[in-house]
Amino acid sequence: MAVSEQPPGPGLTNWLSEKLFHNYIWRSIFRSGYPSTPRNQMLVVATNVFLHLHPTRLHKTHVRITHTYCLGGITFFFFLSLTVTGVMLMFYYVPAADRAFQDVAALETNIRFGMLMRNLHRWMAHGMVISVFLHMMRVFYTGSYKPPREFNWLVGVILLTLTLALSFTGYLLPWDQLSIWAVTVGMNMAGTVPVMGQQQQLLLLGGFEVGDAALIRFYTLHVIGLPLIAAIFMAVHFWRIRRDGGLARPL
Amino acid sequence: MAVNAQAVSSEASATRPRREREQELLVWPDLVFVEFIAAMVFTFMFVLLSTMLDAPLLNQANLDITPNPSKAAWYLVALQELLLHMHPALGGVIAPTIGLAIIGAFPYIDRSNDGQGTWFGTPNAVKIILFSGAFASIFTVALILYDQGRHVNVITNVVQRSDKDWQWPGKLAPFQNVRSIQTGWEWSIPVPVSAQLGPGEHDGELNWPDDFTHVPMPFNGTSGPDWMRWGPPTFLPAWMQAMYWYDLNMNTPAFVVELFIPVAIMVILPVIMILMMRKLGWIHTMRDGSIGIFTGMMAVYFILTIIGAGFRGAGQDLVMPWDVPHID
Incomplete structure (x- = not known):
């Protein structure tokens, strides 16, 4: 041009x-x-x-910090940062029951900036769950789900669920007592689903208890499956913001 | 023929006035820089946090050693808390799924465009938020304390100051917590022997909870009066027989305690809350009602998370935060 x-x-x-x-x-x-x-x-x-x-222009209310508190943007920023720190962690981590814990322990002691990367990944993951919740509350209390943004709210609810799933699958990976029991508790909940519960539990765990098969499934979901799905829904989410006329503001 | 794409959008969205150029800013630099600054601030904040606070790493995973208490991740602790009070399928899966479905359904319930894009949006929103937040929090805490039997401790302590030998009376046994309706309560209703249900003694009485644990579903084969007993449906193919209700009994006391009472509470309390705010003249639109329900749900989730994460000690007992055992 x-x-x-x-x-x-x-x-x-x-x-x-x-x-x-x-x-x-x-x-x-x-x-x-x-x-x-x-x-x-x-x-x-x-x-x-x-x-x-982004659009090339936007209404001046949209850059007012109290209108959005940047919460959606911060959530996306967390997602990107988690991708970067997650890739770094993947260099040193092998998802096998006999290695995973040692690999994470080695990150803390043997690898330069390993502890920092792990800390960043952990705290930003918590940060993302919190910011997703706050973003949902912001959107709700500003009435930003109203027409024509109904479907984008629904996409947001799906993204909330995906965020929780991402966090939950990542929780198992350090393979310590905290992670295995938290996931055992969570999977027992999933196992109580009427009709499909047992099958669903078996599908996710690859067995009857949290073991090697569960670790590799959670790892795969955590590093590629769920991020890919989340990225697709994020693309839809952002696209719909544009299509539905930008951020909601008083008519 | 040309298709008018606008025709499919709702009228409300189509009548949006055109934006005025003088009220607009350029995305570069006015938005992009704000985003950049936010990203920088959060990067520095989290790098700083990560240098000061280390992520936890306990001992290597071992399924033979169960930590007490074992807790779910903090955002699922609310569901774990629900499991203590109701049927696991209801607390862990059904109630949260319905909750999420209700959250997803708000735009389809509240379809008006009024107050969009402004904080709170309706005249009574702040009052509704404060009321429903307080209502939900107070009842959640009260219900947890009740189900934990804390009122029994309090009343016993108070009464024992004047009467040292006082114990919680047997007559009030079913009111120690919800579960004791099933375990601490015995009563019976006389019935004709021929109509006697259940496998217990056919003594002309239906005894709670013994006989009620075997209320047969229709076409039951093993218990219940003769007129209710049907043979197994052998005329059906085997896979259909497997789906048949044959031999199914309903455990009524467990049903009442684990499903009926929790569902009733989860339905009735929000309804009462909304009706009270209608009586107060605060709720006029679907938006008002949605704000009340959403705030109530958030408050319940928040309180359950706080209690589950901070106040549940060994054996999921209700203790003060400093008494929660340290797990390593």
Whole structure:
């Protein structure tokens, strides 16, 4: 896309910005010029795959912090950060009953920044559950589920469930007394589902108690299955915000 | 023929006024920078938190050693708490699923567009939130204390100051907690011997809880009066026989204690709460009612989480937080 620019004014900064942001390589990557003019600011949002989740303009109430408290954004930020720290943890972790605990213990003692990564992953996971709850309460109390956003609220409820499932499957992975018993308690609850309970429990555990088979199932769900499903629903969630006219605001 | 896509959207959404340009901001920089700052703040906050506070790691998993208490993850502790008071399928699965379904259904119940995008939105919202939050919290705590038999301890302590030998009277045995309706209560109703149900003594009486544990479902083969006993449905294929109610008895005392009373409480209390706020003149619309129900549900979840995580010690006994044993 050809973008016409005003000629640069005099001065060193203008010369520098011209050299840095208006050259052939920059243009090949970003298409638009440096976002210093309204035109470029809109173009950068519209032509960037990540930024184009946003509209190019929005109503001024939407940037007021008390309108949203950024809670949905913070939840998404937690999801991204958890992906990064989770990938780091995957380098050192083998989901086998005889290794998992040692691997996690080694993260804490033998691996540089291993403890920090594990702590970050743990606390951000709790943070994500909390921010998802708070986001739901924000959306409810601001009446933002009202037409035409009914379906997006439903997608949000599914994402809440997925967040809990992600957290629950991750809970088992350290393979310590806390994790195995928390999951045993949780799975016993799942086992009481009328009609399907036992089968569902068997499906998730791969056996009659929390063991090797359960660990590999929880691991697979935690690192690829559920994140993939959550990412799909997130894409729908964000897409629908745009389609339904942006954030809710007084009519 | 061209299809008007707007025609399928609801009228309310179609009548939205056009946005005025002067009230708009550019996403870059006004929103993108706010998002960037929020991301930075949270990154620094959590890096700082993670350098100060280590994630827990107990001893290696061992299914032969059961920690007491063993607790679910904190966001499921509320359900674990429910399990103590009702049938596990009801507390652990059915009630939370219905709760989630109700949350999901709010936009389909409250369909008006009034007050969208503004905090609380209706004139009485704050009053409704405070009332339903307090109502739900107080009743949740009271019900847990009742089911834990705390009123028995309190009353016994008070009365024993004047009468040292006083004990909770046998007549009030069923009121020690919900379960004691099943275990601490015995009564009977006279019936003709021919109509006697249950496998117990056919003494012309139906005894609670003995005889009531065997109330036969229709087409029962093993218990109940002759007119109710049918042979097994051998004329059906085997897989259909397996689905048949043949030989099924209903344990009425357990049904009452584990299912009927909890369901009744979970239905009646919210209804009373809504009716009270209607009487007070606070609830006029579906939005008002939804706020009340949603707040009540959140309050119950919150209280159950606090009690389950902080106040449940060995054997899931109700103790003060400092008496909850440390697990390692």
